[in-house]
Amino acid sequence: MIQEFFKPQTVAEAVTLKEKYRDEAVFMAGGTDVNCRDASSAVEKVIGIEQLALNAISETDKAVLIGAGVTIQDLIDSPKVPEQLSKAAAHFVNRNIRNMATIGGNIASNNSTSNLIPILVALDAELKLAGSDTPVSVYEYITREMSRLIESIRILSENLEKPYGIRKFSHTANDISVIVAAVTLNIRNEIVSNVRVAAGGVSKHVMRLKELENKLEGNKLPAGTEIEDTVNKAVSPLKDIRGGVRFKKYLAGVLVSDCIYDAQTGIEKRDAK
Ligand SMILES: Cc1cc2nc3c(=O)[nH]c(=O)nc-3n(C[C@H](O)[C@H](O)[C@H](O)COP(=O)(O)OP(=O)(O)OC[C@H]3O[C@@H](n4cnc5c(N)ncnc54)[C@H](O)[C@@H]3O)c2cc1C
Structure with a gap:
């Protein structure tokens, strides 16, 4: 139970x-998250x-900067927020949570089924940590299980220009996601480059599927079944109340494959303009 509540007036005091x-x-x-912890944590x-x-x-012409205290609902409502993040934010369960929960809290909570972390990883988003001028990638922050105070999130415009796909599966609209996936990539003359594939709900933290990235990079897109097969072998979800291991592996394969399809369709639409 919370016994002491501090209210620092500056970032330095908080640190x-x-x-x-x-x-x-x-x-x-x-x-x-903090108010939902059970006695053990x-x-x-x-x-x-x-x-x-x-x-x-x-925003500048080079990047978008989002304060860590921006709420999930603000990510949907603010016209300054890139559509990739607004779409991911709209996957959150309901408005009550979206009005309170923040993007910084979402990253630091480091939940495997976070709706934001996969797209932030796929966009190579970076964090400004309090007291440091050296940016840390969201992926490094979550894989190293860091707990330093996040001030803001920076996403480069060149990464926001990449076609992308974001998918999630939840049993009901008001339930947390079982599997979350996000992909960004470029395709020129049918050859894939600069690909990032991230999936949540398949391991302790959101993970980059590097085997699949390596398979795609510099090559033509393989068949959807080959993509699903590669994802299936790379992930190790846990059985829980929301699904068994085979079900989650299957879902992860399908959602990642759908994300790649969405990104490819995005490229076709862009090139047709
Ligand atoms: C009913 C319910 C439904 C939920 N649904 C979803 C959902 O649909 N999708 C989803 O992704 N998540 C969901 N969550 C999880 C949670 O709401 C999110 O992770 C949320 O974004 C956490 O943000 P917060 O500001 O409330 O974090 P807090 O509860 O304030 O903090 C969470 C953790 O982050 C740390 N922290 C907070 N801010 C910072 C910062 N700036 N720098 C460093 N550390 C920080 C805290 O110390 C704490 O460890 C749900 C939770 C509940 C209880």
Whole structure:
């Protein structure tokens, strides 16, 4: 149960508190995860960060910068947010959660079935961490299970120009996703390049499917069944209340294959203009 709640007025103060209490304290933004912890992972000290105003969204011709405190609903509503992120945000369960949950909290929660992390990984999104000028990729942050304070997320315009696909499967519209997938790639003269494939719900964290990326890079797109087969072999989902291992492997293959199809269709539409 929460015993102490700190309300730092600056990012530096928040970082100092975290350095002081380390694993005894967690940051809290929207609180949708922190307030749902069971007794085994509950914390006694919470460092509230809502008042730090990390909720600006800005664009330059080179990149989009999204504050860590931007809510999931803002990702849908703000015209400055790239459509890739708005679409992924719309996959969240319901408006109550979307109004409170933040993009920074979503990344730091590092849930395997996050609706945002796969597309952020596929876009090579980078994080500005408090007290550091060296950007860290979202993928590095989640795979190294970092817990440093995220100030903002930066996505380069050149990555936003890549055709993409985002898919998810959930049993009902108001249930968390079972499998989430996102792909970005370029295709020129039928040859695939600069491909990123990310999937959630298939391992402890969202993972990049590097075997598939290597198979696609520099080659023509293979048949959908070959893509599904490669995904099937690369992933190790766990059986749980939402599905068994074979079901999830099958879903992952189909969703990744659909994402690639969506990206390819995006290219065809763009080239037809
Ligand atoms: C009923 C319910 C439904 C949900 N549905 C979905 C869904 O559909 N899709 C989905 O992806 N997720 C879902 N979630 C999970 C959760 O809502 C999201 O992960 C959400 O984005 C977390 O954001 P938050 O601001 O509420 O995080 P908090 O609860 O405030 O924090 C979560 C974790 O992130 C850390 N943290 C927060 N902000 C930062 C920061 N700026 N820098 C570093 N660490 C930080 C905290 O210390 C904590 O460890 C759901 C949760 C619940 C309870």
